[in-house]
Amino acid sequence: MTELHLWLRHEVRSTERRTPIVPLDARRLVESGVTLTVEESAQRIFPAEEYEAVGCRIALSGSWVSAPADTVVLGLKELPDDPAELTHRHIYFGHAYKQQPGAKDLLHRFAAGGGALLDLEYLVDDSGRRLAAFGFWAGYLGAALAVLQHRGRLVAPLTPTSKDELDALLQPAPGEPEFTALVIGALGRSGRGARLALLTAGVEATPWDLEETRDLDRPVLLAHDVVVNAVLATTPVPPFLREQDLNDPARALRTLCDVTVDVGSPLNVLPIYDRTTDWTAPVRRLREDPPLDLIAIDNLPSLLPRESSTDFSSALLPQLLEFETGGPWGRCIDRFRQASRELDIAEGEFHHD
Incomplete structure (x- = not known):
């Protein structure tokens, strides 16, 4: 696996206390050579100090927007309305592939910035079964x-x-x-x-x-x-x-x-x-x-933020340890491009192949 920089963002929704990666699994990622930056978040069930203790870098809430271009931004729920151009690869539940309200606007933001959505709902195995779910x-x-x-x-x-x-x-x-x-x-x-x-x-x-x-x-x-x-x-x-x-x-x-x-x-x-x-x-x-x-x-x-985060993180961890452009993550990219085409969105200069 090429060197991976994951950036765990703060969730903008005030009632979202879960996290896709808990500190115990963050330790596994860091030990495997992944650089993991964790944003401060007063509402996340696990405080930033627990991530720092296992070797993660700590950053201000919302600072993912200025992260290096090859950073993979990890979250769960919706992104803030800004910036208008999304330049990174984002892993989260985008709810944008079934004509949901706001879907086209979101995919336009990715097209404008050259980023990509790796939707966790579509992270599946060869038979189409979800690999990580709540x-x-x-x-x-x-x-x-x-x-x-x-x-x-x-x-x-x-x-x-x-x-x-x-x-x-x-x-x-x-x-x-x-x-x-x-x-x-x-x-x-x-x-x-x-x-x-x-x-x-x-x-x-x-x-x-x-x-x-x-x-x-x-x-x-x-x-x-x-x-x-x-x-x-x-x-x-x-x-x-x-x-x-x-x-x-x-x-x-x-x-x-x-x-x-x-x-x-x-x-x-x-x-x-x-x-x-x-x-x-x-x-x-x-x-x-x-x-x-x-x-x-x-x-x-x-x-039930602690129990649900722990279960989800244990399922997502193996997929992050094997993060690559093929396999399940490749299928996520393919689904993102398909959804963009279905909405007649011109594909941006996706620069992470």
Whole structure:
């Protein structure tokens, strides 16, 4: 591997406390010869001092913009609006390849600067399986919040916690009414996490996966009290719920958590809402009579920042240790160029081949 300089940036989203690389794995990178610069960040679950102690360089928040051109900038969520021209290779979840709002503007910035997006969602093996993902914890937290909301115990604003504290909250109180739950996408990472959280809460969920969604039985879906969607569609499929379904007088569904949060995408399997919820206002009332509450938070794992970061970092570490222009990272570059062509964006002078 050629000498790699990674730059772990501060996250501009105030509720983002996760990190793609934890200090323990940062040590492995440094020992392997990687130069790792870590920006100061008051909100990151691991303080900069822990990175400095394992041999990382420390830099000011946001200073990645002036890093050397061959630096690879590493993050998780969206970039700030400036600079207008992105000159580096950036590794993060870009959400720009499925016609999401702002996608074209973002890819134009890369084209203008000659940089590239290596989207973590598309870091996959030869069979197309994701190599690093937060899915399990997203599912776990999505189901946990749905349980707490359904039981009238969800407190806003949300604050980060630990798994032990969350699991204690999930325990049913004596005499608390039972309810039914459905997990769609039950066999994937997110679905497995959702089912475990529901079991922790004393609820054995109905599991739906490919077979059940191929010929969707909406009346059965609507007969469940709580539904957790963990399906991320990659090709067009009929929506799981439509506006008219919410008005069905037989609807028992009261609490819906969309873990996937694919709002704005034409592939969205729940096109019944047009904006996400957040930590300040985690629940949105979609219907009043009978009530239907929606939870659609797009950074759920940040509510368990230590556990989710540790898991993700352990999966990403081997890929960073073998960072090269071919293999999984090469596929990321190919997907970036394909997405740019699909949006008729003239490719910039990409100078990192």
